Amino acid sequence: MAISILPYRHTHRPVMGSALSTFVGAIGSVKELIQVMVKMCDAFNKPPDRDAMGNSAQVGHNRDRLIKEAQQQMGMDAVHDYNFIFCGPSKVGKSTLINAIRGVKPNDTGAAQVGISEVTQDVRCYEYLGLPRVKLYDAPGAGTRSHPAATYFIDKKLYAFDCIFLMYDGSFLDSCRQILEHAHTWGKPVAFLRTKADRLLDDVMYNSAVDDEQVAKQQLHAQVQNAFQQQVVAYHGPHHLFLISARQLRLAGFDEVDFFEYIRRAAASRHSK
Numbered sequence: 705m706a707i708s709i710l711p712y713r714h715t716h717r718p719v720m721g722s723a724l725s726t727f728v729g730a731i732g733s734v735k736e737l738i739q740v741m742v743k744m745c746d747a748f749n750k751p752p753d754r755d756a757m758g759n760s761a762q763v764g765h766n767r768d769r770l771i772k773e774a775q776q777q778m779g780m781d782a783v784h785d786y787n788f789i790f791c792g793p794s795k796v797g798k799s800t801l802i803n804a805i806r807g808v809k810p811n812d813t814g815a816a817q818v819g820i821s822e823v824t825q826d827v828r829c830y831e832y833l834g835l836p837r838v839k840l841y842d843a844p845g846a847g848t849r850s851h852p853a854a855t856y857f858i859d860k861k862l863y864a865f866d867c868i869f870l871m872y873d874g875s876f877l878d879s880c881r882q883i884l885e886h887a888h889t890w891g892k893p894v895a896f897l898r899t900k901a902d903r904l905l906d907d908v909m910y911n912s913a914v915d916d917e918q919v920a921k922q923q924l925h926a927q928v929q930n931a932f933q934q935q936v937v938a939y940h941g942p943h944h945l946f947l948i949s950a951r952q953l954r955l956a957g958f959d960e961v962d963f964f965e966y967i968r969r970a971a972a973s974r975h976s977k
Contacts, residue, residue: 767863767890774864778827780839782866786971787839789827789862790897792871793879794845797899797950801871802840804953806833816842827860838971841865847879857886867970871897876935884940895944895966896936898928901958902949921958 775782790798799816808815816830832838843860847853851860856879862868868887872880887894898904905917905924914920925947932945944966946959953960 771864771890774861778829778861778864780864782864785837785839786867786973787841787865788867788869788967788970789841789843789860789865790869790871791843791846791856791860791862791883792897793873793877794848796845796871796873798845798871799842801897801899801948801950801953802830802842804950805840806830807954832967835968835971838967846883847877853879853882857883857890862887863890863892865892868892868894869897870894871899873899884936888940895946896932897963898932898945898947900949901947902952904928904947 772782780787790802792798799818800810802816803810803812803818806815810816810818814830816828826844828842830840830842832840843862844851846856857863862883863886868883870880870883884894901924905920908914908924908927909917909920912920912923914923928947929945936943936945946963946966948958948960948963949955952958
C-alpha cells in the first residue's frame with residue numbers, strides 16, 4: 705500500500721485529520737481499519753512457537769508424553785526406580801563421584817570411565833549398590849563442541865530424570881545456567897554439587913595461612929555459600945547445595961552426609977508410592 709507524504713503545516717490538527725483520512729481511504733472504511741488493528745493485536749499477542757530457551761511452546765501440553773517417551777527410549781523404570789543424573793561442565797568430576805558413591809575404583813569392572821580428557825560421550829546408567837532402586841546416570845560434559853550448551857538439556861533428555869545433580873567446580877558457567885533454566889521450564893528439581901572440596905580446603909589453608917582445619921572448613925563453607933548466593937540464588941531462587949569431595953567421600957569431611965541423606969530420602973519417597 706502506498707503511503708501519501710503530506711506537506712508540512714504549522715497546525716497539527718489538519719495534518720492528523722488528513723493523515724487519518726488518507727489511511728482510512730486506503731483501507732476502505734473505518735470498520736475495515738478496526739479489523740486490521742484487531743488482527744495486528746492478535747499477531748503481537750500470539751505466543752511464539754518457541755520460547756527464549758529453544759523449548760517448544762507446546763511443552764506444557766506435551767510434557768508428560770515427552771517425558772514418558774524419553775524414559776522408555778532410555779529403558780528407565782520410572783515407576784519403581786528413582787533416577788538421578790549427574791551433569792555439568794566438562795571435567796568437574798562426574799564419573800569420579802559416581803564411582804565414589806558406588807564404592808568402586810576406576811579400574812574395577814563396571815566402573816565409570818575417568819581420564820585426563822573427557823571420556824564420557826553418552827549418558828550411561830549405573831546402579832547404586834547400597835540402594836538397588838536408585839539409578840545414577842553419568843552425562844557428558846556440557847558446553848563442549850560435541851555437547852553444546854544450547855541444546856544439551858534436550859539432547860541428553862534431562863527432562864526424563866527425577867532429579868538433576870548439577871555439578872560445578874568454579875564459576876557458574878553459562879552451560880550451568882542453561883541447564884538450570886531449562887530444568888525450571890520443565891519443572892525438574894535441581895540440586896547443586898560443588899566438587900573437589902578437598903582441593904579447595906588446601907587452597908584456603910594455604911592462602912589464609914590457617915593451620916586449624918576446622919577453621920579453614922568454616923571459611924570455605926562461607927566462601928562457597930556466598931558465591932552460590934550471588935551466582936545462583938540471586939537469579940534463580942534457593943536450591944540445595946552440597947560441598948563434597950569425591951576422593952574423600954567416605955570420610956564425610958564436608959557435606960557428604962547430607963548429600964547421601966538427600967539421595968536416601970528421594971529413593972524412599974519413590975519406594976513408598
